[in-house]
Structures are given as structure tokens and as C-alpha cells.
Amino acid sequence: MxxxxxxxxxxxxxxxxxxxxxxxxxxxxxxxxxxxxxxxxxxxxxxxxxxxxxxxxxxxxxxxxxxxxxxxxxxxxxxxxxxxxxxxxxxxxxxxxxxGASYDTILKVLSQLRKDGFHFRGFNDMTDTEVAAVTGLSTDDAYLAKQRAATEPLLWQGSVEELAAFQAALTDHNLRLLEGGRFYHVMGRAxxxxxxxxxxxxxxxxxxxxxxxxxxxxxxxxxxxxxxxxxxxxxxxxxxxxxxxxxxxxxxxxxxxxxxxxxxxxxxxxxxxxxxxx
Ligand SMILES: [Mg+2]
Structure with a gap:
């Protein structure tokens, strides 16, 4: 075990x-x-x-x-x-x-929102090295941080106005956006x-x-x-x-x-x- x-x-x-x-x-x-x-x-x-x-x-x-x-x-x-x-x-x-929502569901919604024109970069889009660089974690720890079950941290690359629209679009998909220090976290209603x-x-x-x-x-x-x-x-x-x-x-x-x-x-x-x- x-x-x-x-x-x-x-x-x-x-x-x-x-x-x-x-x-x-x-x-x-x-x-x-x-x-x-x-x-x-x-x-x-x-x-x-x-x-x-x-x-x-x-x-x-x-x-x-x-x-x-x-x-x-x-x-x-x-x-x-x-x-x-x-x-x-x-x-x-x-x-x-x-x-709440599974990681697969969250990634599907994010992929659709990217096609709709929103700009962001999530952990799933990044390599271990890139996650290490943006978090300050070691590459090994970045690998662990990328093994996700139900939330996606992302760096926002759009404007403040676009962020409000992004948040509203997530709400329509029954997801929410939690503001962290450096990252925004997309997650279900938990x-x-x-x-x-x-x-x-x-x-x-x-x-x-x-x-x-x-x-x-x-x-x-x-x-x-x-x-x-x-x-x-x-x-x-x-x-x-x-x-x-x-x-x-x-x-x-x-x-x-x-x-x-x-x-x-x-x-x-x-x-x-x-x-x-x-
Ligand atoms: Mg704490």
C-alpha cells in the first residue's frame, strides 16, 4: 500500500x-x-x-x-x-x-474560453520548469504542484475589463475564480x-x-x-x-x-x- x-x-x-x-x-x-x-x-x-x-x-x-x-x-x-x-x-x-467540478471539466471550460478570446496561462499549459520559474518551487516540487484534481492556478494575461468578463463566463459554467497572491485559481463551488x-x-x-x-x-x-x-x-x-x-x-x-x-x-x-x- x-x-x-x-x-x-x-x-x-x-x-x-x-x-x-x-x-x-x-x-x-x-x-x-x-x-x-x-x-x-x-x-x-x-x-x-x-x-x-x-x-x-x-x-x-x-x-x-x-x-x-x-x-x-x-x-x-x-x-x-x-x-x-x-x-x-x-x-x-x-x-x-x-x-465540485473535476480537473477535466475545468480544463475543458478553459480551453473553450481561450477559443473565445481570453488570455491566460495555466499550470496545465506550463512545463515543470516554467511552473518552477513562476512559483519559486524546485522543479521536483513544481512537478508535484502540477498533479491536480480539481483546481487550476493561472496567470492572467488580459486586461482588468476582460478579467471581469472571464469571471462572469466561469460563473455561467458553475465555476469560480479565487484570487490568490500571484495566481488566480479556477475551481468548482467548494x-x-x-x-x-x-x-x-x-x-x-x-x-x-x-x-x-x-x-x-x-x-x-x-x-x-x-x-x-x-x-x-x-x-x-x-x-x-x-x-x-x-x-x-x-x-x-x-x-x-x-x-x-x-x-x-x-x-x-x-x-x-x-x-x-x-
Ligand atoms: Mg496558510
Whole structure:
């Protein structure tokens, strides 16, 4: 079984029904050195109590697979901003659910829009070397970033007016355009909140008890996930800190894994104590 397919056994009794969903870059991973060291105490507690730690990220499956291996994580995961959910089926095999449009559908629509006169260059149009050059990734990592399931990043090459028309054309095809830093992302109607609702039902079914959903994130694309979580934890952003419409939201004092550890450790200790009756 490959690492991408390796998963926890989920049909076991769960003493502590807690599910944690986390963004990676700038949240669990340090923005600069990608380290999780500052969160190691909490990561050990999560492992000890066998709590699912679900990565909910804009990264692709190929990129997440590498990180799960490095971080010894066997939980389900969510890729491409909620557009592809990976979970074990009855046999324990990792299965992918694409709640919105598939990558094939997106590429077909983009090819039509190009014929209609819109100017852009997507990852699918670029070689690994070209993706490496525009993202700053290594060529190997650019290859992983090009293995997509349900979203297409692109560089816009038209005018601002044409961009508005492009966006309207995507809406007609039931797609949307998400503005990232450098890239625009064409995707179906999914967001990171999808992971919270899907895995709330998933674990409820498997554990026969309602799980408590904790979510952590630092970016604009994390807001939807944080708003539907029971315990949303906001990590201060690199440039600005997001605001979330959820009365339970707590903001950490520190960026990245240090802030992740600061808020999550006492919260888990308290919830574990309540669930274990001690
Ligand atoms: Mg982030």
C-alpha cells in the first residue's frame, strides 16, 4: 500500500471524539522554514489520543502525500481548497471525493474560453520548469504542484475589463475564480468548509457520537472552514490577521506552529479531561 493510501483504522471505539482540521502554510508549518517543531508538544498529545489531524490545504495530493510522510500523519486530508477530499473507504483504501467540478471539466471550460478570446496561462499549459520559474518551487516540487484534481492556478494575461468578463463566463459554467497572491485559481463551488462538514458526518457515523470539530488557519481561504468549526483558532497572518464570524473564535498571540501550540494544547487538555471524566 502506498503512503497516499495509508490510513488510520477508523472503526475503533474513540474515547475522545475530537477532529482537528488544519491549514498548513503559516499555520502548522512555519511560514519561513516549514518547521512544525514549535507544535511538537501538541502533536504528541494528538498522537497519544489517536485524534484525526486532517490537513486542509490548497496543496495538491502529491504535495500533501510527501508532507504526511514527513510528519508521520495517517489521517484523512483535504486538498486544493476543499475541492478534493481523501478518506478511507470500508476496506481502508483512500478514496477521493470531488464535491465540485473535476480537473477535466475545468480544463475543458478553459480551453473553450481561450477559443473565445481570453488570455491566460495555466499550470496545465506550463512545463515543470516554467511552473518552477513562476512559483519559486524546485522543479521536483513544481512537478508535484502540477498533479491536480480539481483546481487550476493561472496567470492572467488580459486586461482588468476582460478579467471581469472571464469571471462572469466561469460563473455561467458553475465555476469560480479565487484570487490568490500571484495566481488566480479556477475551481468548482467548494471551499475549505467542505472538510469540516464532510468529516463531521464521517466520524459521527464511524464513532457513533458527535465529534467536536476544531479548525486552525491563517488565510482568507481558511475563513469558511473556521466559521463552521466548533472551536475556530485564528493564527495571525503574515501580513494581516483574518476576521471570522464565529463567537467561539480565538486568536493566537504568535504566528505559525508556536501560535498553533499555544491555543490548541490547553484546549485539547481540557476537552480530553472532560471526555475521560477526569
Ligand atoms: Mg496558510
Amino acid at each position: 502506498s503512503d497516499a493510501q495509508k490510513s488510520d483504522s477508523i472503526n475503533t471505539a474513540q474515547q475522545v471524539p475530537i477532529v482537528i482540521l488544519t491549514d498548513l502554510d503559516g499555520t502548522l508549518l512555519d511560514h519561513h522554514n516549514y518547521s512544525t517543531t514549535a507544535a511538537k508538544e501538541t502533536l504528541a498529545l494528538i498522537k497519544e489520543h489517536k485524534l484525526p489531524l486532517i490537513f486542509n490545504t490548497s496543496k495538491t495530493q502529491a504535495e500533501v502525500t510527501q508532507l504526511r510522510r514527513q510528519l508521520d500523519n495517517t489521517s484523512p486530508y483535504v486538498c486544493e481548497n476543499g475541492s478534493a477530499l481523501y478518506y478511507p473507504d470500508e476496506t481502508g483504501q483512500m478514496t477521493c471525493l470531488v464535491p 471551499d475549505k468548509a467542505e472538510g469540516v462538514s464532510f468529516f463531521r458526518d464521517f466520524y459521527h457515523k464511524h464513532w457513533q457520537s458527535e465529534p467536536t470539530m476544531i479548525a486552525l488557519g491563517d488565510g482568507g481561504n481558511d475563513v469558511a472552514m473556521l466559521e463552521v468549526a466548533d472551536f475556530p483558532i485564528i493564527i495571525p497572518g503574515d501580513k494581516r490577521t483574518i476576521t471570522v464570524n464565529n463567537t467561539n473564535a480565538v486568536t493566537a498571540d504568535f504566528k505559525g506552529p508556536k501560535g498553533w501550540n499555544q491555543i490548541l494544547l490547553p484546549l485539547l487538555q481540557q476537552l480530553i479531561k472532560e471526555n475521560c471524566g477526569g
